Amino acid sequence: MSADRPEISYEQAREELVEVVRKLEAGGTTLEESLALWERGEELAATCQHWLDGARERLAKAQAAHEEKPN
Amino acid sequence: MALETSPDAPAAVRTIANGIASWINQLGAVWVEGQLTDVSIGRGTTTVFGTLRDTDADISLRFTCNRRVFEAVDPPVTDGSRVVVNAKPNFFARRGTLALAVNEIRHVGIGELLARIERLKQLLAAEGLFAAYRKKKLPFLPHTIGLICGRDSAAERDVLENAKRRWPAVAFRIEYASVQGPAAAGEVMTALRKLDGDDSVEVIVIARGGGSLEDLLPFSDEGLIRAVSQAKTPIVSAIGHEPDSPLLDLVADLRASTPTDAAKRIVPDVREELDGVRQLRERGLRAITSWLDRETHALAAIRSRPSLAAPVTDLQRRSDEIAALIERNRRTLTHRLDRASDDITHRLASVRALSPKATLERGYSVLQLADGTAVREVTQVAAGDLLQARVTDGRFAVEVKSEENT
Numbered sequence: 001m002s003a004d005r006p007e008i009s010y011e012q013a014r015e016e017l018v019e020v021v022r023k024l025e026a027g028g029t030t031l032e033e034s035l036a037l038w039e040r041g042e043e044l045a046a047t048c049q050h051w052l053d054g055a056r057e058r059l060a061k062a063q064a065a066h067e068e069k070p071n
Numbered sequence: 072m073a074l075e076t077s078p079d080a081p082a083a084v085r086t087i088a089n090g091i092a093s094w095i096n097q098l099g100a101v102w103v104e105g106q107l108t109d110v111s112i113g114r115g116t117t118t119v120f121g122t123l124r125d126t127d128a129d130i131s132l133r134f135t136c137n138r139r140v141f142e143a144v145d146p147p148v149t150d151g152s153r154v155v156v157n158a159k160p161n162f163f164a165r166r167g168t169l170a171l172a173v174n175e176i177r178h179v180g181i182g183e184l185l186a187r188i189e190r191l192k193q194l195l196a197a198e199g200l201f202a203a204y205r206k207k208k209l210p211f212l213p214h215t216i217g218l219i220c221g222r223d224s225a226a227e228r229d230v231l232e233n234a235k236r237r238w239p240a241v242a243f244r245i246e247y248a249s250v251q252g253p254a255a256a257g258e259v260m261t262a263l264r265k266l267d268g269d270d271s272v273e274v275i276v277i278a279r280g281g282g283s284l285e286d287l288l289p290f291s292d293e294g295l296i297r298a299v300s301q302a303k304t305p306i307v308s309a310i311g312h313e314p315d316s317p318l319l320d321l322v323a324d325l326r327a328s329t330p331t332d333a334a335k336r337i338v339p340d341v342r343e344e345l346d347g348v349r350q351l352r353e354r355g356l357r358a359i360t361s362w363l364d365r366e367t368h369a370l371a372a373i374r375s376r377p378s379l380a381a382p383v384t385d386l387q388r389r390s391d392e393i394a395a396l397i398e399r400n401r402r403t404l405t406h407r408l409d410r411a412s413d414d415i416t417h418r419l420a421s422v423r424a425l426s427p428k429a430t431l432e433r434g435y436s437v438l439q440l441a442d443g444t445a446v447r448e449v450t451q452v453a454a455g456d457l458l459q460a461r462v463t464d465g466r467f468a469v470e471v472k473s474e475e476n477t
Contacts, residue, residue, distance in 0.1 A: 017370075024378035
């Protein structure tokens with residue numbers, strides 16, 4: 001699961017993830033399709049997580065920098 | 072009156088001077104408007120000397136006036152007064168100077184001044200000098216503020232103090248200029264040129280405390296107004312004044328009511344701004360944090376959905392399905408076998424019920440021909456036929472002795 005450099009935006013990843021889950025839940029897919037969907041879902045979830053973690057990290061860094069040197 | 076002269080036959084100075092004098096003295100008296108400057112009234116002298124300055128151009132003429140005439144003007148005229156004089160050009164041969172000999176002095180009336188300012192205003196407005204689209208936007212926090220004001224004036228102090236109170240690090244470049252009297256417009260223009268040429272100066276304030284209409288005339292000077300309209304730096308007019316505002320207010324990019332007001336308008340309040348920045352920063356942080364939280368929760372919710380979190384359940388479901396089918400398959404087969412076996416039992420019973428065994432047990436026996444056919448009628452046998460007799464536990468041979476129909 002290479003999530004080091006996500007190529008799609010957070011919003012795209014999340015939107016696709018929701019769609020993947022919807023399809024999985026709706027059923028009616030072949031086993032092979034289900035497996036592919038699930039793998040894609042895991043990948044997308046990791047991408048989203050990566051974005052969010054990155055954002056939090058940047059936020060924390062910026063805050064720390066600001067608190068070190070007020071004004 | 073052509074005068075023949077040559078290096079060998081030069082004319083005397085008096086001849087030339089008298090010639091000029093007589094030529095100039097032929098000129099009649101005229102009405103002239105100008106501004107009085109350098110007026111000197113010597114103690115005990117009867118003649119007043121001074122300069123009559125053009126109101127716009129840097130051109131002036133000396134004048135002389137009888138002291139009685141000068142002092143008869145009411146209200147008294149002084150340096151800087153705008154006047155209309157009746158004067159005759161006069162050449163003073165003794166010193167070779169030209170002066171206007173003033174016979175009569177009148178103030179340029181206040182009403183007249185206002186009317187002129189009004190006319191000038193109409194003219195400049197028609198040219199579009201006051202148009203809103205020409206107004207330049209003031210920088211939010213100017214790098215250096217150019218200030219034009221009188222030396223040691225209250226206006227200077229007001230601008231500096233108020234600006235520094237709001238933003239201590241604010242920088243000024245100050246050019247002093249007279250802010251009233253005949254030289255004012257020119258000096259202000261010179262100062263303006265200097266400051267406008269300085270790239271670090273990002274806004275220029277022209278400041279002066281309040282004054283009478285006449286005091287403020289330089290700030291309605293056509294030359295100054297045009298210079299301001301052409302300046303590339305935004306200009307703030309900060310002239311404290313009475314109801315009649317000088318034209319500078321109209322042409323300036325921003326009009327402040329007083330020098331203090333100007334300071335407030337050109338420099339933001341540092342505490343207020345820092346506060347604003349802090350608040351915005353906090354709001355931004357709150358917004359981004361709550362967004363992150365919301366998204367993180369949403370993602371966690373999606374990830375914990377069974378279809379993603381426990382894909383095994385899907386497999387389980389499928390394998391359950393298979394197990395159920397196997398079970399059903401098995402059950403179906405068993406069922407069928409059972410039914411078949413029941414059927415057999417049933418049929419066996421039927422077979423048993425139909426078999427002659429029970430009858431045989433009751434003592435009957437069945438006679439059969441050699442081919443196995445049961446004997447039902449006499450006609451089937453003849454004497455001497457060998458028959459088989461069937462009883463419960465086996466058979467034995469019997470011989471027909473005779474036949475007889477009953």
